[in-house]
Amino acid sequence: MSITATDSTSRHPAIRSTTLFWGAALAGLVVLFVVASQFPVLDDPRREFLLPFARWISDGMDFLVDDLSFGLFTFEDLTRAIAFVLSLPLLALTSLLASGWTLPFSEIEVAPLPWFAVVAAMVFMGWRIGGGKLAALMFASFAYLAIFDQWQSAMITLSSVLVAVPIGIVFGLGLGILAYKHSGSERVISPLLDLMQTVPVFAYLLPVLVLFGFGQVSAMIATIIYAMPPMVRVTIVALRSVPGDLLEFGDMAGCTARQMLWRIELPAARDSLMVGVNQVVMLSLNMVIIASMIGAGGLGRDVLTSLKRLAIGDALEAGVAITLLAIAIDRLSQAFANRARMKRPKRSQDRTRVPLSTPAGFVAILLIGALITALAPSLAIYPRALVLDTGPFWDELIRLINVHLYDTLDAIKAFLLIWVMIPLKRLLVEAPWMAVAAGVALIGWRLSGLRLAATLFAMAAFIAFTGNWEKAMISVYLCGTSVVIACLIGIPIGVWSAASARARGVISVVIDTLQTLPSFVYLIPVVMLFQVGDFSAMIAIVLYALAPAVRYTDHGLRQVPGETIEAATMAGCTPAQILWRVKLPLATPHIMLGVNQTIMMALSMLVITALVGTSDLGQEVYIALTRANVGMGIVAGLCVAFLAMTADRLIGAWAAERRRRLHLA
Amino acid sequence: MARTNQPFSASARAVRLLGAAALMAGTMMAGAASAQSVPESDEPIKLTINDWTGQEITTRIMGGVLEEMGYEVEYVQADYLAQFAGLESGDLTVAMEIWETTGKDALKEAVATGKVEDLGETGLEAKEEWWYPSYVKEQCPGLPDWKALNECAELFASPQTSPKGRYLGGPVTWGGHDEERIEALGLDFEVIHAGTDAALMAEIQSAYQRQKPILAWVYAPHWAPIRFEGEWVEFPEYEDACYNDPSWGTNEDMAYDCGKPYGWVKKVAWKGGEEVWPAAYQAIRNFKLTNEDSGDLIGKVDVDGMPLQAAVDEWMKNNEDTWKSWIPQN
16 A cells, blocks of 8 residues: 555665565565465365355344244334334324324324424524524525425424434433443444444335335334444443543542433533434435435435436435435524533532523414414415425526536546546455455554454455455445545545634535435435436445545644744744644544545445445445345344444554654654 | 334324323323224324335325325335334334335235234326437437347447446336346346436436437336436346246246336335224235326326325215225225
């Protein structure tokens, strides 16, 4: 890897031995490359010898569903009971917000909460918690839902998010506390979290469907699995960073373990915990589209069915509704956290005033709204005549770009395909697995030690012996190309954003939108402009994975201490020198973290790009889903997870190594 | 697996855990179901909605009829093939369109479990074949005869496939034997699989807007052959022997040297439901729709932009005799 090669400090006495080592390693790998391609087991064991993991998992699943019994009830009864319990709050909220309900023991139909009351209540809450600016944002987001005719679907989506988020938070917090209190359980939880974050959602959708049944509840459970891990991680970190003197104080005051947790540790960690809450919200809304594939309905379904009809404008309108919901809930929860922090010192006198009146006012507005619609039912629905439809505009825009710019885009595409992508793909696909695995393990060994080398090699062997090597290499090629391009675009934009406040404002809006807008919305226009194939997949991955490269670069550059820059200026450095010699080297750890995140996001997009038509692990997971093959899906999902972990561990080890060296120097 | 034969729905089964009283109630409900008044049960019949318009229209028509009969109806969004898992467990009751061309194997497998029942054909006929827009004929006058394809292969080529022509196939899961067809007929083409129906149609629309040649998998009933003017390639006509017997047709050594078969479109249901809603199942069996009606409705929704439910309601109003005849008398 070039990263490691350029890293050695010049004039260092070790440089000769390092060069010698890598020279020998390279020669060894080339020999292995040539020799291994003669032996199927070393080249790609797909046809010779396979471990039937997929069948074992499918059999295990059948056992769980058909045979496992706890005497009084079966395992399936248990999961179905859980699903039933979860369906109750969901049903209550959807009735309240979207579908209306019938009063118990009577025939009286009650309409759902009217749109104007919900808008007013959200504006009120925004104003109380975050002032005029937040109130304006609430008005803009929720009024958009009504004006663009997204109300009904948005309320269905909102209800499932409102149920999934608290459950995700409670379980995340619980697991985090468990891991914090018992280091033994952390050894189990930590790798589990790695898997939950890297195994693509499609891989576990099917087991969830089989166990919990079709419909909204299963979609919600999948959402919780996907959105919970950051909460666990944040909880562990937050509890660990509670200042020691606070804990000592607790001990001296004679707190029991329970009092310590609830009265001291959790309140002290509250600010950090809010970061986890925010992540749960964002990730839950990220799942909206995928959840709709297994029966969640709502906005995600609108996006999918619009795309089916190629009504790209309609899909965009529904997609923007998801983005606005995400941003509104996010800003609201942030403001809530900020307020909690600011108000804490004088909490005792506030207690009587603020917490009472905000919820009370909120509920009062909703009740008044409900009363108004009970008297005048026609007001409950936003008038059709006032609905805006921008669909035709977007469709025409895409048509114009297609007709006039296609040839230019096609030339760029052909160039990149013929000179970069196709050769790289051939190289990776034809390399024997043994050579690649040995090379990766070697790098791991040099960076960290035998343990990392063994882990990396074992993960590669799993991929090879479950028959997924070729698909994994296509995934590596697709993600690799995309990550390089995303960095080439993202890092300079990050530098620009760090240099100018005005640029930063615009860039952050664009990046926020790209991250929360469901990728399906831009997937289909991309196909129209670049045809079905790897190139379209790459464009979609780059668009999605760009954000962390920009954000972390910007953040890293801003973190460079002012005095260092001043010193450099005094020493007579030009702005270009300051950037290249001072700022960028100091920001490198942050930028590498951004690259790491870019890789993770690129891998998580693989499943989505399967919908364009790729032939990689993502496609394998997708095919397994449509063929209802649980084992095949989970095995392919694990392979994706192992690719992600390999990249993560290598970059982590490299960063640690570099920090060590900088320290020594 | 005696459990699945009992007409409990998923939620009713879960309630059983909550106490013996609930169990009693559930049993009594099941007992009531044997009485022959329609509706036999208040349990909702769950119809699946897949992701293409024609299927949703078919499903909403059936749902409308069941509601007319007095049943509780629920529509559940589900993936086309993943829904079989739900039909086996009883989480889902009916899937209205399983196409021979894409779902035959999955259906066979599901019926073999004994938990899923085949409720017969819908009357729709699935046509799927290689398709090109009409303007292509100017550059390749030999079409629609398949023998003209090789002369025009360059016309359809892309940098990735050149010098071979590019044929945009359906998702891998649709099957279709196009790779075999190309080999058996000696065509200079390469199959590129779209990942989804949407991606497939997006590319066709893009080429159509630019009036550029494209050769792709199109099927009917669907909005594409209504919205886009074009024709199907004419391959040697399908016979069972063509797929089973290599010696059939122009290529003595290989099967698949012919076009694709017309396929049935079937209704499929959870077997346990037969005892819960016998009359409803009878009505679903009787359901019949023509390709013309379906194509017409799809065109109204996807091409003219009419709301789907409005189109269905209109059809129900104008075809009362048709759907009333599905409802079993007695």
